[in-house]
Amino acid sequence: MILLAIESSCDETAAAVVEDGRHVRSDIVHTQLEEHSLYGGVVPEIASRRHVEMIGAVTRRALEEAGLPLEAVDGVAVTAMPGLIGALLVGLNFAKGLAYAAGKPVIPVHHIRGHIAAAYLAYPELTPPFLALVVSGGHSHIVRVEDYTRFTVVGRTRDDAAGEAFDKAARVMGLRYPGGPAIDRAAREGTPRYPLPRPHIEGAPYDFSFSGLKTAVINLWHNAEQKGETLSVPDLAASFQQAAVGMLVDHTMRAAAELGADKLVLAGGVAANSLLRETLQARCDALGCALYLPPLSLCSDNAAMIGAQGYYEAQALMASHGGVIPPMLDLNARAVCGLERMGIQSM
Ligand code: KG4
Ligand code: ZN
Numbered sequence: 001m002i003l004l005a006i007e008s009s010c011d012e013t014a015a016a017v018v019e020d021g022r023h024v025r026s027d028i029v030h031t032q033l034e035e036h037s038l039y040g041g042v043v044p045e046i047a048s049r050r051h052v053e054m055i056g057a058v059t060r061r062a063l064e065e066a067g068l069p070l071e072a073v074d075g076v077a078v079t080a081m082p083g084l085i086g087a088l089l090v091g092l093n094f095a096k097g098l099a100y101a102a103g104k105p106v107i108p109v110h111h112i113r114g115h116i117a118a119a120y121l122a123y124p125e126l127t128p129p130f131l132a133l134v135v136s137g138g139h140s141h142i143v144r145v146e147d148y149t150r151f152t153v154v155g156r157t158r159d160d161a162a163g164e165a166f167d168k169a170a171r172v173m174g175l176r177y178p179g180g181p182a183i184d185r186a187a188r189e190g191t192p193r194y195p196l197p198r199p200h201i202e203g204a205p206y207d208f209s210f211s212g213l214k215t216a217v218i219n220l221w222h223n224a225e226q227k228g229e230t231l232s233v234p235d236l237a238a239s240f241q242q243a244a245v246g247m248l249v250d251h252t253m254r255a256a257a258e259l260g261a262d263k264l265v266l267a268g269g270v271a272a273n274s275l276l277r278e279t280l281q282a283r284c285d286a287l288g289c290a291l292y293l294p295p296l297s298l299c300s301d302n303a304a305m306i307g308a309q310g311y312y313e314a315q316a317l318m319a320s321h322g323g324v325i326p327p328m329l330d331l332n333a334r335a336v337c338g339l340e341r342m343g344i345q346s347m
Contacts, residue, residue, distance in 0.1 A: 013029075013032070154206050
């Protein structure tokens, strides 16, 4: 099964062609990063407008690079939830229009399920069940992937997402958006010498809380400013990164040990963090758990991962609808939607 996949949930306009959920025929990403960095974060209205401008050209290039006309694909997979609603609607409506015109089914994909599926592209031998740590600008989840379309969230953030905490901590230190890569780079030159809290949630050992850590960085910075002192940006970046990564790794490895996981997948934009990758590798080696680390290009938002998950969603839809994918022309986008149940009425 060959799927055209479309992703527009945040600030990347992306299209890809993926075969049988595992083989990438083309993968085109247009990022709006430069424009949003002028404002210190993603401006939803600008994101939607850029998607409208770029989506046609990006999709055409994905088909051209795959060497296929639209008629040759078996369906159009598209991120329908969660994300910025205006941004999602651009991709979803474009996908529905294409699918309708070509007489193909449209397959809705949950963005976070897509991030997890990026690992199927990097590791053809990987099959569920496994444990996944999904850390992006909007989500921080520890998930048990029971099967390709069955998920149990075992840990989640109670406040900020990990990427959001990186972005906000970076902003207070005067580093440019997106803060994650900037902190990663700055931390390489620094020593983690500032003490920072690592909050735990009583009775929920796999859950995360990043807002206390973020506030501690902000307070440290402002108190120093008031005293006319300057803090070392590399040292503060290293201190923040050590605390944030420490929490992610400790909670995930505790879940892996207690739930008896023998495979762990790292996914989402924050999965690009070098300290997180190194530390998880060392801890997984010690536990005897196989770690699956997709390349950086598959960690940030892309459409290939949507095509990978779209294939498995299509298989599940066909299995429950007598071998065909229902038309779903009433499909709508959702800004907020749990990972476990996509909650699409037509399904
Ligand atoms: O998955 P993603 O591309 O978009 C969302 O779905 O949110 O994740 C973007 C997030 C941003 O918060 C960015 O700062 C963070 O991933 N990020 C990183 C690194 N690279 C990107 N965080 C820490 N270290 C990095 N190297
Ligand atoms: Zn994402």
